Amino acid sequence: GAVVSQHPSWVICKSGTSVKIECRSLDFQATTMFWYRQFPKQSLMLMATSNEGSKATYEQGVEKDKFLINHASLTLSTLTVTSAHPEDSSFYICSARSQLAGNIQYFGAGTRLSVL
Amino acid sequence: AQTVTQSQPEMSVQEAETVTLSCTYDTSENNYYLFWYKQPPSRQMILVIRQEAYKQQNATENRFSVNFQKAAKSFSLKISDSQLGDTAMYFCALGNQFYFGTGTSLTVIP
Numbered sequence: 095g096a097v098v099s100q101h102p103s104w105v106i107c108k109s110g111t112s113v114k115i116e117c118r119s120l121d122f123q124a125t126t127m128f129w130y131r132q133f134p135k136q137s138l139m140l141m142a143t144s145n146e147g148s149k150a151t152y153e154q155g156v157e158k159d160k161f162l163i164n165h166a167s168l169t170l171s172t173l174t175v176t177s178a179h180p181e182d183s184s185f186y187i188c189s190a191r192s193q194l195a196g197n198i199q200y201f202g203a204g205t206r207l208s209v210l
Numbered sequence: 211a212q213t214v215t216q217s218q219p220e221m222s223v224q225e226a227e228t229v230t231l232s233c234t235y236d237t238s239e240n241n242y243y244l245f246w247y248k249q250p251p252s253r254q255m256i257l258v259i260r261q262e263a264y265k266q267q268n269a270t271e272n273r274f275s276v277n278f279q280k281a282a283k284s285f286s287l288k289i290s291d292s293q294l295g296d297t298a299m300y301f302c303a304l305g306n307q308f309y310f311g312t313g314t315s316l317t318v319i320p
Contacts, residue, residue: 128308137301137310138255185253189308197243197306201255 096122098190100202107178108210115173115205117188123168124190128199129161132185144171178209212237214304216311223292224319230277231287231314233302239263242305244278246287249313250298258300261285292318 097120107113117127125146130138142152142163150163160182162174171190175182185206189199213236223229235244246258261269261278268276273293277286289296297318302311 132253137312138308140307140309143307187253187255189255191306198245198257198260199308200257201247203252203254 096120096190096192096195096198096200098188098200098202100188100205102205103203104206104208106208106210109179110177113175113178113207115175115186115188115207117171117173117190117202119169119190119192119200122190122192122194124171124192125168126191126193127165127171128189128191129163129171129173130187130189132187132204134185138187141173175207178207180209183207183209212239212305212309214302214309214311216300216302216314218314219312220315220317222317222319223289225292225294227292228288228290229292229316231289231300231302231316233285233287233311235283235285235302235304235309237283237304239305244276244285245303245308246274246276246285247301247303248296248298249301250295255301259287289316294318294320 099118101116127144129141132138141156142150144150144163144165146165152158165171187204188202215234242263244261259271273290275288299313301313
Protein backbone atom coordinates (compact mmCIF):
# COMPACT_ATOMS: atom_id res chain seq x y z
CA GLY A 95 0.00 0.00 0.00
CA ALA A 96 0.88 3.67 -0.19
CA VAL A 97 3.26 5.14 2.36
CA VAL A 98 2.80 8.29 4.37
CA SER A 99 5.71 9.57 6.39
CA GLN A 100 5.12 11.77 9.44
CA HIS A 101 7.91 13.53 11.25
CA PRO A 102 8.82 13.88 14.04
CA SER A 103 7.38 10.89 15.84
CA TRP A 104 7.82 12.51 19.23
CA VAL A 105 8.55 16.05 20.26
CA ILE A 106 8.90 17.74 23.63
CA CYS A 107 8.80 21.51 23.78
CA LYS A 108 8.53 24.33 26.26
CA SER A 109 5.31 26.23 26.72
CA GLY A 110 5.11 29.19 24.35
CA THR A 111 7.21 27.72 21.58
CA SER A 112 5.97 26.59 18.16
CA VAL A 113 6.24 23.09 16.77
CA LYS A 114 6.04 21.99 13.13
CA ILE A 115 4.93 18.52 12.10
CA GLU A 116 5.48 17.28 8.55
CA CYS A 117 3.38 14.83 6.60
CA ARG A 118 4.64 13.44 3.30
CA SER A 119 3.10 11.04 0.82
CA LEU A 120 6.11 9.09 -0.41
CA ASP A 121 4.85 7.22 -3.45
CA PHE A 122 1.70 8.98 -4.56
CA GLN A 123 0.34 12.46 -5.04
CA ALA A 124 -2.19 13.58 -2.49
CA THR A 125 -4.37 16.50 -3.40
CA THR A 126 -6.01 16.23 0.00
CA MET A 127 -4.46 15.59 3.37
CA PHE A 128 -6.11 15.45 6.76
CA TRP A 129 -4.97 16.26 10.27
CA TYR A 130 -6.38 14.46 13.30
CA ARG A 131 -5.92 14.69 17.01
CA GLN A 132 -6.27 11.68 19.27
CA PHE A 133 -6.52 11.73 23.06
CA PRO A 134 -5.60 8.61 25.04
CA LYS A 135 -8.05 5.76 24.56
CA GLN A 136 -10.26 7.91 22.35
CA SER A 137 -11.10 8.11 18.70
CA LEU A 138 -9.51 10.30 16.08
CA MET A 139 -10.93 13.79 15.88
CA LEU A 140 -10.67 15.51 12.52
CA MET A 141 -9.04 18.91 12.92
CA ALA A 142 -8.76 20.12 9.35
CA THR A 143 -8.75 19.18 5.71
CA SER A 144 -5.81 20.39 3.70
CA ASN A 145 -6.03 20.85 -0.06
CA GLU A 146 -2.94 21.50 -2.13
CA GLY A 147 -2.60 25.13 -3.09
CA SER A 148 -5.53 26.42 -1.07
CA LYS A 149 -6.41 27.29 2.49
CA ALA A 150 -7.22 24.50 4.86
CA THR A 151 -10.76 23.88 6.02
CA TYR A 152 -10.97 23.66 9.78
CA GLU A 153 -13.53 21.74 11.78
CA GLN A 154 -15.73 23.61 14.19
CA GLY A 155 -13.95 24.45 17.40
CA VAL A 156 -10.43 24.17 15.99
CA GLU A 157 -8.49 27.42 16.17
CA LYS A 158 -6.97 28.10 12.77
CA ASP A 159 -4.52 30.64 14.19
CA LYS A 160 -3.37 28.10 16.71
CA PHE A 161 -2.99 25.19 14.30
CA LEU A 162 -1.47 26.50 11.07
CA ILE A 163 -1.70 24.15 8.12
CA ASN A 164 0.21 24.51 4.89
CA HIS A 165 -0.14 22.22 1.89
CA ALA A 166 2.40 23.64 -0.52
CA SER A 167 2.87 20.61 -2.75
CA LEU A 168 1.10 17.42 -3.74
CA THR A 169 3.28 15.42 -1.38
CA LEU A 170 3.74 17.63 1.66
CA SER A 171 1.48 19.14 4.30
CA THR A 172 2.65 20.71 7.54
CA LEU A 173 0.90 21.42 10.83
CA THR A 174 2.39 24.09 13.05
CA VAL A 175 1.20 24.32 16.63
CA THR A 176 1.85 27.93 17.52
CA SER A 177 2.60 29.10 21.05
CA ALA A 178 2.04 25.62 22.37
CA HIS A 179 0.63 25.10 25.85
CA PRO A 180 0.33 21.97 27.98
CA GLU A 181 -3.29 21.49 26.91
CA ASP A 182 -2.03 21.07 23.32
CA SER A 183 -0.19 17.93 24.38
CA SER A 184 -1.70 15.11 22.36
CA PHE A 185 -1.15 12.59 19.59
CA TYR A 186 -1.45 14.16 16.14
CA ILE A 187 -1.99 12.01 13.06
CA CYS A 188 -1.97 12.99 9.42
CA SER A 189 -3.40 11.13 6.47
CA ALA A 190 -3.26 11.51 2.72
CA ARG A 191 -6.04 10.54 0.37
CA SER A 192 -5.35 8.75 -2.86
CA GLN A 193 -8.13 9.45 -5.34
CA LEU A 194 -6.76 6.70 -7.54
CA ALA A 195 -7.46 4.21 -4.75
CA GLY A 196 -11.10 4.94 -4.11
CA ASN A 197 -10.74 7.63 -1.50
CA ILE A 198 -8.67 5.45 0.79
CA GLN A 199 -6.80 7.45 3.41
CA TYR A 200 -3.28 6.36 4.23
CA PHE A 201 -2.09 7.38 7.64
CA GLY A 202 1.19 8.56 9.03
CA ALA A 203 2.54 6.94 12.17
CA GLY A 204 1.59 9.93 14.29
CA THR A 205 3.40 12.52 16.37
CA ARG A 206 3.32 12.58 20.12
CA LEU A 207 3.53 16.19 21.31
CA SER A 208 4.40 16.92 24.92
CA VAL A 209 4.36 20.55 26.01
CA LEU A 210 6.07 21.27 29.31
CA ALA B 211 -24.71 15.59 9.67
CA GLN B 212 -22.75 12.40 9.45
CA THR B 213 -22.36 10.20 12.49
CA VAL B 214 -20.77 6.85 13.21
CA THR B 215 -21.63 4.71 16.22
CA GLN B 216 -19.71 1.76 17.60
CA SER B 217 -21.61 0.37 20.54
CA GLN B 218 -19.03 -2.16 21.73
CA PRO B 219 -16.19 -0.43 23.60
CA GLU B 220 -14.39 -3.70 24.33
CA MET B 221 -14.56 -7.23 23.00
CA SER B 222 -12.52 -10.37 23.33
CA VAL B 223 -12.28 -13.55 21.32
CA GLN B 224 -10.43 -16.82 21.61
CA GLU B 225 -7.68 -17.39 19.12
CA ALA B 226 -8.98 -19.12 15.94
CA GLU B 227 -12.58 -18.14 16.72
CA THR B 228 -14.77 -15.66 14.89
CA VAL B 229 -15.82 -12.25 16.15
CA THR B 230 -18.11 -9.56 14.78
CA LEU B 231 -17.72 -5.85 15.48
CA SER B 232 -20.73 -3.64 14.93
CA CYS B 233 -21.01 -0.20 13.39
CA THR B 234 -24.00 1.93 12.52
CA TYR B 235 -23.95 5.25 10.78
CA ASP B 236 -26.08 8.05 9.52
CA THR B 237 -25.64 10.08 6.37
CA SER B 238 -27.84 11.92 3.91
CA GLU B 239 -25.59 11.06 0.99
CA ASN B 240 -26.56 8.32 -1.42
CA ASN B 241 -23.10 7.29 -2.51
CA TYR B 242 -20.31 7.04 0.01
CA TYR B 243 -17.51 4.85 1.27
CA LEU B 244 -17.24 2.95 4.52
CA PHE B 245 -14.00 1.72 6.03
CA TRP B 246 -12.67 -0.32 8.89
CA TYR B 247 -9.26 0.62 10.22
CA LYS B 248 -7.26 -1.05 12.96
CA GLN B 249 -4.92 0.72 15.34
CA PRO B 250 -2.52 -1.65 17.11
CA PRO B 251 -0.49 -0.57 20.14
CA SER B 252 2.01 1.09 17.78
CA ARG B 253 -0.85 3.54 17.00
CA GLN B 254 -0.29 3.21 13.25
CA MET B 255 -3.68 3.27 11.52
CA ILE B 256 -4.00 0.37 9.10
CA LEU B 257 -6.75 -0.10 6.54
CA VAL B 258 -8.60 -3.37 7.06
CA ILE B 259 -11.39 -3.23 4.51
CA ARG B 260 -13.39 -0.82 2.36
CA GLN B 261 -16.96 -0.87 1.07
CA GLU B 262 -18.56 1.32 -1.57
CA ALA B 263 -22.18 2.06 -0.78
CA TYR B 264 -23.44 1.51 -4.31
CA LYS B 265 -22.05 -2.01 -4.34
CA GLN B 266 -24.46 -4.51 -2.86
CA GLN B 267 -21.86 -7.24 -2.60
CA ASN B 268 -20.16 -7.38 0.78
CA ALA B 269 -16.43 -6.70 0.69
CA THR B 270 -14.00 -9.40 1.80
CA GLU B 271 -10.26 -9.35 2.43
CA ASN B 272 -8.88 -12.72 3.44
CA ARG B 273 -10.10 -13.34 7.02
CA PHE B 274 -11.99 -10.05 7.15
CA SER B 275 -15.45 -9.51 5.73
CA VAL B 276 -18.25 -7.04 6.20
CA ASN B 277 -22.00 -7.27 6.47
CA PHE B 278 -23.22 -4.10 4.79
CA GLN B 279 -26.90 -3.33 5.24
CA LYS B 280 -27.49 -0.03 3.46
CA ALA B 281 -31.15 0.38 4.39
CA ALA B 282 -30.37 -0.25 8.04
CA LYS B 283 -27.17 1.83 7.82
CA SER B 284 -25.21 -0.95 9.38
CA PHE B 285 -21.63 -1.97 8.58
CA SER B 286 -20.29 -4.78 10.74
CA LEU B 287 -16.86 -6.38 10.50
CA LYS B 288 -16.38 -10.11 10.85
CA ILE B 289 -12.94 -11.47 11.68
CA SER B 290 -12.57 -15.19 11.08
CA ASP B 291 -9.83 -17.40 12.50
CA SER B 292 -8.76 -14.67 14.89
CA GLN B 293 -5.03 -14.28 15.41
CA LEU B 294 -3.04 -12.70 18.23
CA GLY B 295 -1.95 -9.97 15.84
CA ASP B 296 -5.56 -8.90 15.44
CA THR B 297 -5.47 -7.41 18.94
CA ALA B 298 -6.03 -3.69 18.35
CA MET B 299 -8.51 -0.85 18.40
CA TYR B 300 -10.88 -1.05 15.46
CA PHE B 301 -12.47 2.07 14.05
CA CYS B 302 -15.33 2.33 11.62
CA ALA B 303 -15.14 5.36 9.32
CA LEU B 304 -17.56 7.02 6.94
CA GLY B 305 -17.29 9.25 3.96
CA ASN B 306 -14.76 11.34 2.14
CA GLN B 307 -13.85 13.30 5.24
CA PHE B 308 -13.55 10.53 7.70
CA TYR B 309 -15.94 10.53 10.57
CA PHE B 310 -14.72 7.89 12.97
CA GLY B 311 -16.65 5.89 15.47
CA THR B 312 -15.44 5.73 19.06
CA GLY B 313 -13.70 2.45 18.44
CA THR B 314 -13.82 -1.12 19.71
CA SER B 315 -10.89 -2.52 21.61
CA LEU B 316 -10.46 -6.14 20.53
CA THR B 317 -8.35 -8.59 22.47
CA VAL B 318 -7.52 -11.99 21.05
CA ILE B 319 -6.96 -14.47 23.84
CA PRO B 320 -4.42 -17.27 23.31
